[in-house]
Amino acid sequence: METPYLTHITSEDFKYVYEPAEDSFLLLDALEADLSKLQSQQPAICTEIGSGSGVIITAVAKALPQTACFAIDINPRACDVTTRTAAKNGANLNVINMNLLNGFRSNVVDVLIFNPPYVVTPDEEIDSYDSTSDNPFNDNIIKSWAGGTDGRLIMDRVFDAMDTILTANGTAYILVIEENKPKEIIANMKTKGFCGSIVTERRIRGEHLFVIRFERVSHAQICKSAIK
Known part of the structure; x- marks a missing residue:
């Protein structure tokens, strides 16, 4: 899986959009490790929630050219940057300015990708967006990392909706950190x-990162936690 070119994104863009x-x-890396699995599944629809710069969904769109790929972001500036990233790399993407997957029909997503706002913060930081401010895009950058209690306020909304988001054979890839309590999430x-x-x-400085793959129990070959 090729890492997309990002030379078109400026330092000014990264004031408002999460930098990879x-x-x-x-x-x-996780998606690349599972690429043969994904290709064999021949997904019809792949969706990334919170596309940011577009680096992840653009790479997926290039690797799965027969799949309809959707990039969702609540931040309109991120939607613009994602569109530019797709164009720079010759990827076919559908970019939508939307909150999570509120505008999608039930059970249509075959592959769901989400690098959520996972940093543990006071819940009120998530609600700090002020659309009347002189520069609302600056407030939107907070939404890319502020996760509230246990860093899970936003991701838990997606977990709760997973059954209605994914198709019968659907797969989700969610990135979490140790503070999000991944063993509890899996349970x-x-x-x-x-x-x-x-x-x-x-493990990186100050964080222990995990990518969890979720499948319906009926379609998973082995269902056990890999966290010791």
């Missing part, structure tokens, strides 16, 4: 009918 970092590239999702397994993990 270790978490972004770990998620890319909770099993009660909702999903098997969670660690695709890859990495």
Whole structure:
């Protein structure tokens, strides 16, 4: 899986849009490790929530050219940058300015990708966006990392909706950190009918990152936590 060119994105853009970092590239590594699995599934629709710069969904769109790929972001500036990233790399993307997957029909997503706002913060930081401010785009950058209690306020909304988001054979790739309590997440999702397994993990300065792959229990070959 090729890492997209990002030379078109300026330092000014990154004042308002999340800049790809270790978490972004770990998620890319996880998807690359599962690429043959994804290709064999021949997904019709792949969707990334919170596309930011577009680096991840653009790489996926290039690797799965027969799949309809959607990039979702609540930040209109991120939608613009994602569109430019796709164009720079010759990827066919559908970019939508939307909150999570509120505008999607039920059970249409075959592959879901989400690098959520996972940093543990006071819940009020998530609600700090002020659309009447002189520069609302600056407020939107907070939404790319502020995760609220246990860093899970936003990701838990997606977990709760997973059953209605994914198709019967659907797969989700979610990036989390140790502070998000990944073992608890996997246990909770099993009660909702999903098997969670660690695709890859990495320790970096100040963070322990995990990428969890979720599949419906009925379609998972092995359903056990890879976290010791």
